Amino acid sequence: MEANQALNNDLICAIATPPGQGGVGIVRLSGKGAGEVAAQLCAKPLQSRTAVYTDFFDAQELLDNGLALWFPGPNSFTGEDVVELQGHGGPVIQHRILNALCQRGARLARPGEFSERAFMNGKLDLAQAEAVADLIASSSIAASKAALNTLKGAFSEMISAIALDIANMRVRVEAAIDFPEEDIEILQEAKVAEDIARTVTALEAILEQANQGRLINSGISVALIGQPNVGKSSLLNALAGEEAAIVTNIPGTTRDLLKIDLVIGGLPIRLVDTAGLRESSDEVEKIGIARAIAQAAEADLTLYVAAADTLEEGLASSELVGNIELIQESDSQPNNILLVVNKSDLGAMRNLPKDIASVSVSAKTGEGLDLLKKAIQESVGFGQENVPFAARQRHIQIIKDTLVKVNAAAQALTQNQGAEFVAEELYIAHQRLGEITGTVTPDDLLGKIFSEFCIGK
Amino acid sequence: MQYPEQFDVIVIGGGHAGTEAAAASARMGAKTLLLTQSIETLGQMSCNPAIGGIGKSHLVAEIDALDGVMAKATDQAGIHFRVLNSSKGPAVRATRAQADRTLYKNAVRDILEHQENLQIFQQSVVDLVVENDTVVGCETQMGLTFCAKTVVLTTGTFLGGKIHIGDQQQSGGRAGDPPSIALAERLRALPFRVGRLKTGTPPRIDGRSVDFSVLESQLGDDPRPVMSSMGKRSDHPQQISCHITYTNADTHQIITDNLDRSAMYSGAIEGVGPRYCPSIEDKVVRFADKSSHQIFIEPEGLNTTELYPNGISTSLPFDVQLQFVRSMQGFANAHISRPGYAIEYDYFDPRDLQHSLETKAIAGLFFAGQINGTTGYEEAGAQGLLAGINAARKCQDKTPWEPRRDEAYIGVLVDDLINLGTTEPYRMFTSRAEFRLRLREDNADQRLTPMGIDFGLVGHERRSYFEEKLRRVDEFRKQFKATCILPSSDLDQKLALNLRKETTLEEALRRPEINSQKISVALALTETDSNGDAHIDALAVKQLEIETKYAGYIKRQDEEILKIRRHEGMLLPATMDFAQLEGLSNELKQKLEHHKPDSLARAARIPGMTPAALSILLIHAKALAKNAAKASTL
């Protein structure tokens, strides 16, 4: 047998079926120890090339049940040990299965990595190679785009800023190690400690924003907001497929928050209907409106609803623009807003603020509802392709690992373990983050050292 | 005339690279000839009379582990020893010694003259004899031809050497020695890429004209370290102090006022100098806000009054040198005994070499030392050793030794050079070694001596000492595992463990507050022998301590190393057209085009590389290979 020729042979996992399709969902594992790790998850031994009916556990908790198929290498799709776990749960359950696998030493596959391994191990022919390479190239672009979409631009800036901070800390620590004889205080432990603390905060903020855990376990929250009578409650009913909210043609029908849980294409969503925004003297309604605004600020996504028949001639109405600005001001992620123009059966989309994405729907006829659902999914990177969502998860895993290492560096520093330990942890953190930003070489670092410090004899 | 005898290895140049190369190949049994301009300058230190320091001492320890010359000579010649980074961990601790220039030269010459299989001949080489892209010998100034299976070229800063002092220029290999012009011209005609680099040296000062009473003095370390693992303190000559002075506002003013007269600033020098070894002009210009720079005053030897002021290397004219030197504390009446200067010289692009240091273009020809774009005695010595080993191995029809990055700093040095080339004189730093925690001075013997024994490079004495040390480490390891410490037992108290339950001595050593010294005391081990040198038992326990404290990190690195080894086996074909690869950023394509990595592991070390880009490279490489296979079967 030919030796494994792939870039890596460590254990990788991914969802192999497109999301949002009912029926069976497959999680695939490939690499060293696939059989063992899967057997742990199933709490029973697997049989080579035989479907075993089994439960899937995360620790003690039952996640799902289905079939486990074990294909020992080299006679498998990738040429490595491969296991397929076929369950019934939707994407949320599948992601929990992935999490459970990752906790046992697997990592999330990069886009195209299964095919890549298959090709490298002689399982795909030459004609397919190009396609695999293209997939990797395009999905690494898609990956950063997805990350951008999800976190709206701030992500890449934040990552670059963190990478720079880590580089600067390393400059000090490495310089202190390599140039102990200088008459300047290079290390300045207090400064490094401060930088580390700032980096930790920044990494935690990204993780917080990414809200990964909540997304996987309880989905995202979406607020319906807008002026009275535009059809917010009607949209909630239409999306939920049931008459959950009261709908009348009287403006100001909804007076308090109404929350319902639903699943759109496998993505769990908590949808919140709110009171229509208007100047009001009614105490109860005023409270309702305040809550509505607060809800918009809190939500992962705000659907600002307008009615097509009320859109004015000429410019966008000042009320529309004003309300959107109001919401953006009170929201820490002001860009997570989608303009929904309802009642498309009564008029066309026109005169909308230009810098906001919009969708046209009719709660009454159901027209455009699919597009709205898709837009909701995409707004959190949970698209039709599995790529962006998985990519986002990988990025988040990288950020988590980086955080662990930066914290370890902080510990080494405060416990006075020695500069070489601080340096080692920061090096690993930097390398890990470099998987997103590209690696930084020792010579780059030395260059920074010599430009920053007057060093040498 | 053709010299009647044939050699296996000819080494050209008796500097630090050349002496290690000649000694190594001779130790391995190859019939070796060392050809050098002057026997008097064998082992001459062109610049700073010091050996070791951060990163460099690691190279010296590796040379030593293979029974090389440098560490032994330093113990014979060192007049001031210190351990740098002693407050940090063992991986980054570094021994440094000031050496008496003359004693050092004598020690090197003594070792070479007593080396079996080695002959020395004083003569400048003017030409290489090359037949069918294979080197077969060389020709000297007086028309003598020497024949050999391999030739190691180590001519340092001498090729096309040009010395600058202010606006004056003259040819020279270093002050006092003629350059190698004929050889340089001949080499430029061979298919090697040639560039110019520059380095500089400070003016030397007559100690009798210095007022030491106003200077800070710096003593050597006590206990005094040794450079060679076989070294003894009793080998050391008399020890003396160094001193420290500082530049000041006046010094800086004098320099700024005369900048246009500096060879470097007037544009007379085309070569690039090292960033970490800036001239004093550079320091004053680039760090204008720094009002003072520290200058170490190092003695040149025991029997000379000359001093080496470390930190004021310069290419300013002599009158300015005198003026700014005299502006410094203690130097008011200083007499300069030799002016400082900058030197420009030819170097060969190291990317034209293989990892064995054999040139790609001419079989049997090896390059080592400063000519490969490095700077420093240690960097030169390490390369010389490697080239000497591989020249000898080639004569023995053996595969070359290519030390790896996780094995040795020598591996890091060579790999950096060959993979990325260099645009400035390359100096070793520990930050260049990603496996720094395992590449330590203290375990250089464990890393390399077994290899040296295998190569036939290591003498009997070192071998038995090494094996004894390993045996002791092993015994202590077993003993520590087997030693149970009971709460409030004698050992518990001696080590102040405050145990609540029984533990082994091995576990106790993992605690941060426990170190080898405490254990040595508690076990009443002999710490020093009758001469005051560290006892082998103390060294063995120390080794165990270091292993224990780094264990977690080393284990993690092991995984990384396995991955890199896989990637090293993944070759990128020379026909690969990086510019045509879809999916890579233009920046990355350019870097790949520039460096032309031949394996995935090497590509991975290119700045800005990502895992996705590596995958793309690998897939295309495999596709190329498959296509080629298909074509050849048609």
Ligand SMILES: Cc1cc2nc3c(=O)[nH]c(=O)nc-3n(C[C@H](O)[C@H](O)[C@H](O)COP(=O)(O)OP(=O)(O)OC[C@H]3O[C@@H](n4cnc5c(N)ncnc54)[C@H](O)[C@@H]3O)c2cc1C
């Ligand atoms: C002015 C100056 C300043 C320096 N400053 C520093 C510094 O600050 N820090 C630092 O680390 N290093 C410095 N160095 C570098 C250090 O001296 C070298 O790195 C080191 O000596 C290189 O060793 P080598 O064996 O490659 O060459 P060298 O030590 O230069 O030895 C070359 C040998 O080859 C012989 N030779 C030359 N041509 C021929 C020929 N045609 N035939 C036969 N023999 C020949 C010479 O006689 C000499 O023995 C400096 C060097 C100079 C000259």
Ligand SMILES: Nc1nc2c(ncn2[C@@H]2O[C@H](COP(=O)(O)OP(=O)(O)OP(=O)(O)O)[C@@H](O)[C@H]2O)c(=O)[nH]1
């Ligand atoms: N033609 C048409 N009518 C709609 C559509 N959506 C909602 N309506 C009508 O618009 C009116 C208001 O609907 P609601 O859903 O109560 O509006 P709301 O935005 O929740 O109003 P408040 O709760 O008062 O803020 C009702 O009469 C709906 O039947 C639509 O898509 N097309």
Ligand SMILES: [Mg+2]
């Ligand atoms: Mg309503």
